[in-house]
Amino acid sequence: MSNEQNRTDEELARAAKGGDADAYDALVRRYLRPAMALAWQYTRRVEDAEDVVQEGFHRAVRALSDYDDRRPFSAWFYTIVRNVARTAISKDGRRAALAPLTLLEDEPPAPSPPDAIAAGDVARAIEDLAPMQQACVRLCHLEGFTSIEAGAMLGVSEGTVRTHLHRARKQLRTAMDPRQGMLQ
């Protein structure tokens, strides 16, 4: 067990490629929760996120023979999870309309802050952020991942995550103006 903990993702993936079940277990332990958090950003339902994650791991283990272990495992794996999640929400038109997590830099303007204030809670204010800002805030502030981890999960750089967080905080501060300091 401790042996697996000391190995890098790439070393574990290389071992799993050779049929090492313990190495694969270690990868599952490392990536299960981040993958669920990422999938949730798309599906907004734990059950659906679970399906996405299971399918993501299913595809990943079958594609391991094609994985180039000179490249980061995290980027490769999260790309699979994002693709599965996009496919899942595109099949489900209702949720796709509710949670289109766009990874574009130019995001649509978020709804006006006063609406969020009227709703009266932080969760609603976060809902009103642009999708990428929501994802960054949820992953970094609610799920506890670092901006580096969130960047890997979302397929963007750490700097991009920080930029989204900065914009999101600014907007949330404005939206939560009477209660400034809540998100400090």
Add this chain to the structure above:
Amino acid sequence: MMAENPNSNLPQDPEYWAGLASRIREDAAGPLVAYAAAQEGWYDVLSERAAWLVAASAAAMVILWLALPSNDSVAFRWMERSLAPDGVAGSLVGGPTPPSVEVLMAQFRPASLDEARR
């Protein structure tokens, strides 16, 4: 696994995560067994290098042939003597009486010594 986080949208029950991980591991069992079976054996490594090994063996045979002593070399004469039928050895093994020490010693006396005596 990350620590419990009350703000998380994800389940906090450790059993939930253990169950999910278990299902994912079960799902991966087939492919992992296939990967293990596809691993190379020592004979695969040899077969990959078969052409090189044949060439190396042929080269080694040629080198050995070239390195054989010539007919008139001392080494060849020693080899010839060792391979030739040995009358003393025959009498030692099959004769009614063993050969004398003088006869045995005569086998290993250098020819030059005999010539010098004369």
